[in-house]
Amino acid sequence: MIDVIRDKVKELLDSGEIKGFLGLVRKNGHIAPHLFQKGDDLGAMSLGDDKVAGDARYPLNKFLINLAKAYPEETFAVLVRGCDDRGLQTLYTWNQLNPKKVVPVGITCPQELADACECLKPFPAVITAGECAQPGTPRSVAAVDALVMSERFSYWMDEFVKCIKCYGCSNVCPMCFCNECTLKCDDLVKGGELPPEIPVFHHTRAMHMVGRCIDCGLCEEACPSNIPLRTLYKKVGSIMEEQFDFTTGAVRGQRSPLNKIDFAEGRK
Amino acid sequence: MGAPINYRTVLTTCTYCGCGCNFFLEVLDGKVIGTIPCKTSPVNEGKLCIKGWNVHEFVQHEKRLKTPLLRKNGKLEEVSWDEALDFTATRLRQIKESSGPDSIGFLTSAKVTNEENYLLQKFARAAVGTNNIDHCARL
Ligand code: SF4
Ligand code: SF4
Ligand code: SF4
Numbered sequence: 561m562i563d564v565i566r567d568k569v570k571e572l573l574d575s576g577e578i579k580g581f582l583g584l585v586r587k588n589g590h591i592a593p594h595l596f597q598k599g600d601d602l603g604a605m606s607l608g609d610d611k612v613a614g615d616a617r618y619p620l621n622k623f624l625i626n627l628a629k630a631y632p633e634e635t636f637a638v639l640v641r642g643c644d645d646r647g648l649q650t651l652y653t654w655n656q657l658n659p660k661k662v663v664p665v666g667i668t669c670p671q672e673l674a675d676a677c678e679c680l681k682p683f684p685a686v687i688t689a690g691e692c693a694q695p696g697t698p699r700s701v702a703a704v705d706a707l708v709m710s711e712r713f714s715y716w717m718d719e720f721v722k723c724i725k726c727y728g729c730s731n732v733c734p735m736c737f738c739n740e741c742t743l744k745c746d747d748l749v750k751g752g753e754l755p756p757e758i759p760v761f762h763h764t765r766a767m768h769m770v771g772r773c774i775d776c777g778l779c780e781e782a783c784p785s786n787i788p789l790r791t792l793y794k795k796v797g798s799i800m801e802e803q804f805d806f807t808t809g810a811v812r813g814q815r816s817p818l819n820k821i822d823f824a825e826g827r828k
Numbered sequence: 829m830g831a832p833i834n835y836r837t838v839l840t841t842c843t844y845c846g847c848g849c850n851f852f853l854e855v856l857d858g859k860v861i862g863t864i865p866c867k868t869s870p871v872n873e874g875k876l877c878i879k880g881w882n883v884h885e886f887v888q889h890e891k892r893l894k895t896p897l898l899r900k901n902g903k904l905e906e907v908s909w910d911e912a913l914d915f916t917a918t919r920l921r922q923i924k925e926s927s928g929p930d931s932i933g934f935l936t937s938a939k940v941t942n943e944e945n946y947l948l949q950k951f952a953r954a955a956v957g958t959n960n961i962d963h964c965a966r967l
Contacts, residue, residue, distance in 0.1 A: 580833060588839050590868040592852055595835040616867045623854065630856055631833060726878045732864070782865065784875040
């Protein structure tokens, strides 16, 4: 798979279609996010697989936003999996990236990753390399939903109380791009308190990710307290699907129904 | 096509505490713009605390000290390393002579290397002659 990606990237760079390719590289014994440019050696390129498939995924779209802001005239290619592709569609919708300046280089995820992510679409819309895996089977949300209400509440409270307020969940998130973050506003979330007010802190983030979260799972992987954040956001996502038939990133230009609530009937 | 963009991810180790978490600093055109924990690091496995996540903020912070400060007439003033070291050595010697070595204590740091910590305890015990040495974790 990597050879196909290398050839594609070389072609894009040599033709001058793109200024750079944002992907991953193996260097210093680690896998690192990396911008490949014309003439660069593509030999050390990586797809983020270290020991287990996809275990060194990085929020490449987040770095792409930084590059695009600094170099708005340039076109960049970026390595995308299914979730990154949903991310791109959403970032276009929210005017964080210009689709005319982005060339996605799509890879599929292997079955073991699709299963681990419980991913419903483990491949991007346009695939440069790889075979499509079967969608993963959702389990985690159902497992928590199976608890009776009081147990479910204590389950979540026992998880949230472990929070050390590192903000890793939002810092790593490729879809967190607000200039002012509610979770970092002193009036709403008091400084110097650990854990932060629960469950409000985590529910606030879950609510704010509606229409943004593309279920990449990077937040949960970054959480030093192993809080099952992905399950929480999957639950919120499933409510949006059931109630509004809305999946974040499925259709470019479609904003979350919660962003339209002010225009609903009976409201000004 | 123009010149290549100067964009790099630089692997480094957090200086905040003794854990030694690894992260990449995202550097664009000579400015550090972001921190991202290293997922393949056996130390922190893609996680960081709030201090580590904000390293890029302090590296280039305007308030960061770049020269030693010495209090003169009640006011902190920037001085050269030579002046700062001369002053410190002179005062340590005076205090040791007038009040004895155990009137001096040393506090070392998690932010420096093992070798530097070793040097400071050696300095305390062998040069100054006191066992008054401790670590910032017990402050
Ligand atoms: S959520 Fe997981 S399986 Fe799905 S596209 Fe992303 S990395 Fe691949
Ligand atoms: S899964 Fe987590 S990191 Fe990924 S988009 Fe959703 S909230 Fe952000
Ligand atoms: S990553 Fe985990 S510990 Fe850090 S703020 Fe988020 S929920 Fe809390």
